[in-house]
Amino acid sequence: MLLINVFVTGLCIMAIEMSAFRLLAPSFGTTQLLITNVIGTILVALSVGYWLGGRLGDRYPTPRGIYWIVIGAAVLTAAIPLVSKPILVWADKAVVSQNLGSFFSSLSAMVFIFMIPLGLLGMVSPYAIRTSVKTKETVGSSAGRIYSLATIGSIAGTYLPTLIFIPWLGTRATILISSAVMFLTGSLGLMTTKRGGIGAAAALVIFGFILYPGLGPVKGGPSTLTEIESLYNYIHVVKKDGRVVLYLNEGYGYQSIHDPNKVLTGGVWDTFLALPAMSTVSDKKTNVLIVGLAGGTIVNQFSHYWQEYLHIDGVEIDPRIIEVADRYFDLDRRYLDVHLADGRRFLSGSDERYNVIILDAYKQPYIPFHLTTVEFFTKCREHLKPGGVLGINVATFTKNPEFLRMIADTLCAVFPQVYTYKVVNDDVAFMNVVLVAASAPLRLKDLEKAFPKGPPGILSFVEKQVKPLARRDKPRVMTDDWAPIEWYVDKTLFSFFK
Numbered sequence: 362m363l364l365i366n367v368f369v370t371g372l373c374i375m376a377i378e379m380s381a382f383r384l385l386a387p388s389f390g391t392t393q394l395l396i397t398n399v400i401g402t403i404l405v406a407l408s409v410g411y412w413l414g415g416r417l418g419d420r421y422p423t424p425r426g427i428y429w430i431v432i433g434a435a436v437l438t439a440a441i442p443l444v445s446k447p448i449l450v451w452a453d454k455a456v457v458s459q460n461l462g463s464f465f466s467s468l469s470a471m472v473f474i475f476m477i478p479l480g481l482l483g484m485v486s487p488y489a490i491r492t493s494v495k496t497k498e499t500v501g502s503s504a505g506r507i508y509s510l511a512t513i514g515s516i517a518g519t520y521l522p523t524l525i526f527i528p529w530l531g532t533r534a535t536i537l538i539s540s541a542v543m544f545l546t547g548s549l550g551l552m553t554t555k556r557g558g559i560g561a562a563a564a565l566v567i568f569g570f571i572l573y574p575g576l577g578p579v580k581g582g583p584s585t586l587t588e589i590e591s592l593y594n595y596i597h598v599v600k601k602d603g604r605v606v607l608y609l610n611e612g613y614g615y616q617s618i619h620d621p622n623k624v625l626t627g628g629v630w631d632t633f634l635a636l637p638a639m640s641t642v643s644d645k646k647t648n649v650l651i652v653g654l655a656g657g658t659i660v661n662q663f664s665h666y667w668q669e670y671l672h673i674d675g676v677e678i679d680p681r682i683i684e685v686a687d688r689y690f691d692l693d694r695r696y697l698d699v700h701l702a703d704g705r706r707f708l709s710g711s712d713e714r715y716n717v718i719i720l721d722a723y724k725q726p727y728i729p730f731h732l733t734t735v736e737f738f739t740k741c742r743e744h745l746k747p748g749g750v751l752g753i754n755v756a757t758f759t760k761n762p763e764f765l766r767m768i769a770d771t772l773c774a775v776f777p778q779v780y781t782y783k784v785v786n787d788d789v790a791f792m793n794v795v796l797v798a799a800s801a802p803l804r805l806k807d808l809e810k811a812f813p814k815g816p817p818g819i820l821s822f823v824e825k826q827v828k829p830l831a832r833r834d835k836p837r838v839m840t841d842d843w844a845p846i847e848w849y850v851d852k853t854l855f856s857f858f859k
Contacts, residue, residue: 363493366427376526377536379518379522379523380527384441407480411487417488418491439537441475490503490504493506591680593681618658630658640748647716650718652718653677668696672696676707683699704732708741721754733846738776765794767849768796771838782823782828
């Protein structure tokens with residue numbers, strides 16, 4: 362039973378770690394900063410646990426103590442889904458009300474939610490080594506056996522949650538399964554000791570009391586249409602003012618809008634309709650690539666206004682988002698081919714060339730670094746027809762943040778022609794800045810003549826707003842080796858709310 366508990370402890374440490382990323386993503390996004398805080402906090406907790414476990418093992422070298430530690434860790438792990446919601450609500454608000462960047466607020470949430478149960482789990486291995494040692498000659502073999510079993514358990518705990526339990530049952534159910542397995546093995550071990558059955562029964566009452574309230578929704582609310590935890594995102598669809606809105610992960614900004622009564626949304630997506638008219642491609646076929654399909658707002662608009670000779674390749678990494686797009690956003694598939702892939706990998710494997718490439722994969726306020734580098738933008742340029750246009754949607758909380766300038770610098774290193782315009786949103790805290798890049802000068806006047814079927818208000822707005830981008834004397838160009846985009850985004854958040 363001692364060795365079984367060691368194996369289960371290793372399994373559950375990694376299961377909780379993998380679940381922690383998912384539990385915190387709806388509040389803080391899926392970023393390098395969050396990964397750093399999750400791994401760093403867990404390593405600190407385990408280090409403290411190793412130290413305490415060794416001390417306790419020297420003082421009370423019996424398996425009974427280990428089983429009680431495992432049961433205690435199981436009870437505290439079962440409480441994580443209950444205590445996490447108010448803590449994460451506080452952490453979300455702390456970004457604004459207490460001037461904390463998402464780095465510090467996610468670190469605080471990680472410490473409060475996971476530090477103690479993981480510290481207890483860290484105590485098990487050194488405690489088990491001390492308990493299993495019979496003579497000084499067997500210390501090495503006992504330590505090797507314990508750490509080997511714990512590591513094998515950790516391997517299982519790495520793959521099972523990610524491949525099976527989280528996509529099948531969800532994050533919080535995965536955490537509860539981990540706690541139940543720990544409680545079971547700890548209780549069975551305790552029952553093999555003197556008067557252990559009484560203690561196991563008492564622990565069962567406490568464990569059941571914690572589980573009784575149930576899980577409930579992650580965010581919920583009367584306007585919620587669905588909540589889904591996929592392999593890549595926390596997906597939240599709500600009905601707002603008669604429109605269906607898609608939020609991903611932390612939900613600082615929405616990723617798609619569908620109004621059953623209107624094609625235009627009043628947001629930045631409307632302005633992308635001007636991009637084909639701005640291009641000078643001679644080919645009649647309007648070939649469009651959208652990286653970051655989401656709910657398909659852009660697809661539906663292009664399908665309505667650019668029907669003649671239209672073909673769209675829509676790239677989305679998350680298949681569950683496509684399911685949501687079909688069900689709640691009336692995704693128009695008449696001219697659309699959906700590709701389930703990372704945008705950069707799709708371009709690497711494609712020979713297609715486009716009139717327009719739209720990059721709408723920067724999920725506010727975080728930006729995937731591999732879609733901001735010289736290497737990626739060079740790949741985009743290679744897939745544009747002569748006279749084609751690359752349009753990039755960047756959300757920002759401030760007028761001219763450094764991360765936006767770095768993206769612009771990188772674009773300017775690849776494209777000779779770079780333009781920009783801004784779209785201010787009425788119902789969210791940030792503005793959208795659109796960067797437009799091309800290998801040749803664009804058509805920036807008389808867009809209504811080039812696109813007579815388009816919405817005249819949108820075309821005139823873009824025509825008035827779009828301006829050549831001023832290049833910096835000392836540009837900061839990002840590469841696959843150096844792209845600190847998340848650091849600068851978090852710095853911007855901190856400065857804005859401060």
